Each structure stands twice: as structure tokens, then as C-alpha cells.
Amino acid sequence: MNIAFVSGMTGSPWGGSEDLWARPAMRIRRDGHEVLTSTRRWPELAAPLADLRDAGARLLLRDDATPGWAWRLANRIKRPLSPEMPADRDWYGIKSFRPDLVCVSHGAFDCGLEWMERCLADGIPYVSIAQANAEVWWPDDDRASRLRAAYLGARRVLFVSHANRALFERQIGERLVNAEVVWGACHATHDSDPPWPEDSSTWRLACVARLDPKTKGQDLIAAVLTLPKWRERNLTVTLYGSGGSPEGIRRLAKMEGVSDRLKIGGFMEDIEALWSRHHALLLPSRYEGMPLAILEAMLCGRVCIVTDVAGNREPLEDNVSGFIAAAPTIVHLDEAMERAWQRREDWRTMGRAAAAAIRATMPRDPAGVLAEQLSALADQGNNQRPPSRE
Numbered sequence: 001m002n003i004a005f006v007s008g009m010t011g012s013p014w015g016g017s018e019d020l021w022a023r024p025a026m027r028i029r030r031d032g033h034e035v036l037t038s039t040r041r042w043p044e045l046a047a048p049l050a051d052l053r054d055a056g057a058r059l060l061l062r063d064d065a066t067p068g069w070a071w072r073l074a075n076r077i078k079r080p081l082s083p084e085m086p087a088d089r090d091w092y093g094i095k096s097f098r099p100d101l102v103c104v105s106h107g108a109f110d111c112g113l114e115w116m117e118r119c120l121a122d123g124i125p126y127v128s129i130a131q132a133n134a135e136v137w138w139p140d141d142d143r144a145s146r147l148r149a150a151y152l153g154a155r156r157v158l159f160v161s162h163a164n165r166a167l168f169e170r171q172i173g174e175r176l177v178n179a180e181v182v183w184g185a186c187h188a189t190h191d192s193d194p195p196w197p198e199d200s201s202t203w204r205l206a207c208v209a210r211l212d213p214k215t216k217g218q219d220l221i222a223a224v225l226t227l228p229k230w231r232e233r234n235l236t237v238t239l240y241g242s243g244g245s246p247e248g249i250r251r252l253a254k255m256e257g258v259s260d261r262l263k264i265g266g267f268m269e270d271i272e273a274l275w276s277r278h279h280a281l282l283l284p285s286r287y288e289g290m291p292l293a294i295l296e297a298m299l300c301g302r303v304c305i306v307t308d309v310a311g312n313r314e315p316l317e318d319n320v321s322g323f324i325a326a327a328p329t330i331v332h333l334d335e336a337m338e339r340a341w342q343r344r345e346d347w348r349t350m351g352r353a354a355a356a357a358i359r360a361t362m363p364r365d366p367a368g369v370l371a372e373q374l375s376a377l378a379d380q381g382n383n384q385r386p387p388s389r390e
Contacts, residue, residue, distance in 0.1 A: 008112025161311025211243030
């Protein structure tokens, strides 16, 4: 069986959307099936891609340059050119692999649209995995029409949160009868149990997210920490992750006079080690999919303070296993952090409730579950594509 994985991600070398498909891809390869990946070329090969290559998967690395034929086609049909439009040589690499199924991954809901359209036009079965979504990404009528056709043409449409599925259906004005919600694979194990930090003289929060305030809202943390009451409290926030804005965040913290309490800790792969040093997760995202950081913190028995966007609230119960800010604003984040602060002596107990809740709902091996699902979809005949209702 041949399964191809196409990533529409062009904004960064790796992220939660990439983990979502790469881990099942490795399982499928280890089960003896042929795997091909198509990703944008970056200066350095991401470690999970190197692992797939070493396991025998075939890697196609796409260049940034858009081919001349794509420009001519875009002009001919009066359609704006997308940077994700597949070049002939890239599409030939997929077709020559003779895939039984193509899995198109979207960092956002439409960043792999053109690949889905190529599959649909050439009669190649495909599934879609959509990660992030936001109300500000509303498509115009032409884009919505194309999205409806592409998503309805998929053998299955996979979302990582119920909220993002519902939002996308509103954006295109169509119920997706072929859609369902899946779990992402965490870096924490199902049985993670890091020790509670020994020193509680300072309450230590961790924001585990890409260093990208536009998405993850680290600027909101800086703003809240400038408030007089927070300046007087023994609390620190450390940002863990990689991304394009570490210097900007440092400058912001210095400008606001909170550098002593808002720090950058770099990227940490050992999630249990991270949570053995911190008491709670703080994640003030402006838009999301289903953050692995929340699932990992819950598995590690830590309370979560998050904004009510996308799937952030779905695994949590407000005031029971976490604290949910009604919106990604300074006022709302301050309100949720204040509620959390007043109950800080309960964080350990609430963290245990969070761990029990996530273990009761999340499969022990999400990557294995998704790998089995994709393999089953690849086994289906080519005549089971949902009809378009355009």
C-alpha cells in the first residue's frame, strides 16, 4: 500500500500540524507500507523528516519558486496565484508514486487547497487534516466554493477540534458529512507523572508555544504582568518554544519592565522535565487548533490557564481542571489569571483532576489510532467519495 503525505505548511519548518501527520506516517512505514512525504524545502531538514527518511520513506522537498506554467494558468483563469500551488514536477512526484491515498495536511484550513484540487481532478483518493482556524480567515465566495468542492471530495476530513470544524462549516456554508475530529499525538506519555516542583516560594508558569505573539499571544502575558497587583506577586512566566520573535519578545519585556518575571527558556523536548519545574500552563492564544501543549500539561497533572479559542476549552472544565479566559484580551486574561491565583493552593489537586479527565477521553496511542484509520481509508475502493452538493 502506498500513502503520500503532503504538507501545505509554508510559514515555518515544523509545528503541531506537522506532528499530526508525521507520527502516523512513521507508524504506517514501520508497518511495511510505502510512504512518500512532500514538504517545503527549508535550510535544515526537520528531525522527524530525517527519521522518516532513515526509516525508508521517500522525501520530496519543494522549492519556493513558482513555475511559469502556474503563473500563466492563474492569469488565464483570472484566479489569484497561491504560494502553495503545486508545480508540475512536484505533482508528478506524487502521481508517479501511485498513491492509494494522499493525506493533505493544512496548517490552516486552506493552505493545502490546491493539492486537494489536483487530487480531485486526477481521481486520486485523498483525506484532509485541518489544524488551525480563525474567524478572521473568512473566505470570499470564490474561495468558499473551491473549499466546498475540495472538502466534500475528500474521502475523509479530519479536524483537531469540534470548534474549528463548526467554524469551518459556517465559513463555507456547508455541513461536512465526511468530517470527524481526531486526537493529536503528544510528546508526553499517557502515564506521565512528573513530580510537583519542590520549591513553591515562587509560582512558576510555563507558556509552551511557538514564539509568535500574533498566534500565541505572548504580548498579552507581558501586558498583564505590568499591572500593579502582578508586579507585587511571586510569580514568573517562562516561554518555551522556537519561533521567529524571541528578540521582539525580549524587547517587549524590557520595555514593559517585566524581564525579571517574563523569561525565554528555549526549546525543551523533555516535557516531563519541563513540568517538574513549573506549576501551571499559561496559553493566551489568539487562534488555535487543539494545542498539544494543553494535552501534555494535563497528562503531566498541571492546571491550564487558556483563552477560549478553537479547541482550547474542549478537554478542560473551567474552575475544575483549568481556568478559561473568555477572549484573548488583556482584561480577560487578567480575569482568568486572577481566578487561578486566588486558588493557587488548589493547583496540584486540580492538576490531578486534569490528568484523570484527559486520560478518560484521549486514546493511549493517538498516532497509532490515526495510522490505522488512514490505512483503512487507503484500503477502500475509489468509488466511495462523498458526492458534491455544489
